[in-house]
Amino acid sequence: MPELPEVETLRRTLTPLLGLRVTRAHLLRPDILLSPSTHTAPTAMLQGDRLTAIDRRGKQLALIGASGRALVIQLGMSGQLLLGADSPHPSHTHAVWHFDSGAALLFRDPRRFGGLTSLPSLDALIARWHTLGPDGLNIRTPELIVRAGASRRAVKAALLDQSVLAGVGNIYADESLFLAGVHPAARCDRLKPEAWARIAEAIRLVLARAVEARGSTLRDYRDASGAPGAAQNLHRVYGRAGLPCLTCTRIIRSMMLAQRTTCFCPHCQPVRGKRSFLGAPSFAAVLRVPRGHTDAAGTPSGPFRF
DNA sequence: CTGGATGCCTGGGAGC
DNA sequence: TGCTCCCAGGCATCCA
Numbered sequence A: 001m002p003e004l005p006e007v008e009t010l011r012r013t014l015t016p017l018l019g020l021r022v023t024r025a026h027l028l029r030p031d032i033l034l035s036p037s038t039h040t041a042p043t044a045m046l047q048g049d050r051l052t053a054i055d056r057r058g059k060q061l062a063l064i065g066a067s068g069r070a071l072v073i074q075l076g077m078s079g080q081l082l083l084g085a086d087s088p089h090p091s092h093t094h095a096v097w098h099f100d101s102g103a104a105l106l107f108r109d110p111r112r113f114g115g116l117t118s119l120p121s122l123d124a125l126i127a128r129w130h131t132l133g134p135d136g137l138n139i140r141t142p143e144l145i146v147r148a149g150a151s152r153r154a155v156k157a158a159l160l161d162q163s164v165l166a167g168v169g170n171i172y173a174d175e176s177l178f179l180a181g182v183h184p185a186a187r188c189d190r191l192k193p194e195a196w197a198r199i200a201e202a203i204r205l206v207l208a209r210a211v212e213a214r215g216s217t218l219r220d221y222r223d224a225s226g227a228p229g230a231a232q233n234l235h236r237v238y239g240r241a242g243l244p245c246l247t248c249t250r251i252i253r254s255m256m257l258a259q260r261t262t263c264f265c266p267h268c269q270p271v272r273g274k275r276s277f278l279g280a281p282s283f284a285a286v287l288r289v290p291r292g293h294t295d296a297a298g299t300p301s302g303p304f305r306f
Numbered sequence B: 001c002t003g004g005a006t007g008c009c010t011g012g013g014a015g016c
Numbered sequence C: 001t002g003c004t005c006c007c008a009g010g011c012a013t014c015c016a
Helices: A004-013 A122-130 A141-148 A155-160 A170-180 A193-212 A283-287
Strands: A022-027 A051-057 A060-065 A070-074 A080-083 A093-099 A104-108 A115-119 A253-257 A260-264
Touching: A004 A051, A004 A060, A004 A193, A060 A122, A070 A122, A115 A122, A141 A155, A141 A193, A155 A170, A155 A193, A155 A260, A170 A193, A170 A260
Parallel strands: none
Antiparallel strands: A022 A093, A051 A060, A060 A070, A070 A115, A080 A104, A093 A104, A253 A260
16 A cells, blocks of 8 residues: 555665656556646656656655656556566556666556646646645644534544645554654644644654655555555554554554554553653654564564664 | 545455 | 455545
């Protein structure tokens, strides 16, 4: 499930494409191109254009051509961008770009929750991204309070709302709320400013650590060169329902919230009150992976140190 | 206007 | 072994 850290890792692994010209672009499944507007598919796919920038806001990636045209890529939950794997195409490959260097980029997405959106200008891209909240890596407390502080929603629902902040999905919402010591079902309008401050700091830290670890690979996610990430080894609550909390040893619980499975520690995240690990002397220990922990592929990995 | 519910889609795992 | 069922979840859209 690509969230901000996975998309940011992809962006970084795609930088070798900068400056290259798209010689040919194929759309194998036309229905993944959203809002095709008036121009033809090859033009919408930047055929003939030279890549001048690859930008990201939240979970959205944009390929920007010298013409000013932009192609926004959303990976949904199973989308992948792969470099240099031209033919034969893996299954569920929906779009392929060929570059004048001989490189190829392909978009595959088995579950097809992702898609491409063609935009005619940089202004159109700016306008589109203006509807998103601030990027999660830079989220600040006042922005969170302004955008969600008066809402009666559960705080987790607000964190998943891309117009509140961009880039957080189910995994990092659970992880951030655990680190902040805030119960996921707590109502936004009942959180005190200091709780929002802990949440903002936790989001920035959790996302930054996950970017350092090159994203979470639970099953599908790979970067553009096909390499898995290691951030799943940092997860403290996500996917750990029924297991002991790595901090207090009490059992991690799960509940449905905003139509998502939500994992939390009832002791570390009390409904009212504050039990945050931010700023505590043991904070480094909270982020450390226990001995013997293995990643999704089953490969043993040593503790992460920050 | 706000916020909850639904549907889209497929692979993989559980259960029988 | 092979079948069915259900779950994963980002996002648009609909509805109360």
